[in-house]
Amino acid sequence: NAGVTQTPKFRILKIGQSMTLQCTQDMNHNYMYWYRQDPGMGLKLIYYSVGAGITDKGEVPNGYNVSRSTTEDFPLRLELAAPSQTSVYFCASSYARTGGQETQYFGPGTRLLVL
Amino acid sequence: GDSVTQMEGPVTLSEEAFLTINCTYTATGYPSLFWYVQYPGEGLQLLLKATKADDKGSNKGFEATYRKETTSFHLEKGSVQVSDSAVYFCALSGWTGNQFYFGTGTSLTVIP
Numbered sequence: 001n002a003g004v005t006q007t008p009k010f011r012i013l014k015i016g017q018s019m020t021l022q023c024t025q026d027m028n029h030n031y032m033y034w035y036r037q038d039p040g041m042g043l044k045l046i047y048y049s050v051g052a053g054i055t056d057k058g059e060v061p062n063g064y065n066v067s068r069s070t071t072e073d074f075p076l077r078l079e080l081a082a083p084s085q086t087s088v089y090f091c092a093s094s095y096a097r098t099g100g101q102e103t104q105y106f107g108p109g110t111r112l113l114v115l
Numbered sequence: 116g117d118s119v120t121q122m123e124g125p126v127t128l129s130e131e132a133f134l135t136i137n138c139t140y141t142a143t144g145y146p147s148l149f150w151y152v153q154y155p156g157e158g159l160q161l162l163l164k165a166t167k168a169d170d171k172g173s174n175k176g177f178e179a180t181y182r183k184e185t186t187s188f189h190l191e192k193g194s195v196q197v198s199d200s201a202v203y204f205c206a207l208s209g210w211t212g213n214q215f216y217f218g219t220g221t222s223l224t225v226i227p
Contacts, residue, residue, distance in 0.1 A: 004158075041219065042219035058214070103161045103164060103217055104161075106159045107158055
């Protein structure tokens with residue numbers, strides 16, 4: 001069981017370039033999330049999805065886009081990379097039900113450097 | 116809205132010392148509470164959880180009790196090891212189930 005996988009592990013981008021961070025989960029979870037973690041800081045939610053075709057903004061969505069065409073995949077798109085987007089990005093998934101969620105499972109992260 | 120307030124770090128302890136990391140929360144309804152651990156260079160892993168008042172979560176010698184009267188979920192370990200050096204995050208899953216709320220993390224370093 002692979003759990004949550006993310007690619008790439010590390011990427012350097014130039015200002016203005018675009019890229020897609022990939023996230024796949026094989027646990028049939030309905031909820032998926034994207035977080036960013038800046039050095040010495042906690043996690044900030046970028047976007048989340050409650051199921052295929054349904055996404056919503058989190059705390060820091062500006063500069064990012066997402067889509068959810070399947071239960072398994074939840075890619076994060078950066079259209080015009082900026083130095084402020086230098087961070088470590090974590091994808092997570094969980095099985096949510098009425099009255100609360102089960103545990104969130106995290107991928108290993110993607111380290112992004114924008115120069 | 117729902118939120119989690121976590122003890123500021125960093126924390127440095129000697130091996131075999133007692134550990135407490137404080138966590139308090141604000142939430143409506145009946146949230147679930149979690150402690151996650153992040154080892155250097157890795158993603159977050161679930162350490163323990165509690166889903167209702169007075170529940171005690173435990174794992175790898177760590178414990179935390181869900182206290183509704185004090186809205187707290189403090190993490191404790193009786194005797195820390197060097198291998199416990201990591202960043203610890205307190206988290207809350209709200210009653211509506213849409214989002215998790217994470218604390219800012221507490222960095223723990225255990226020295227031999």
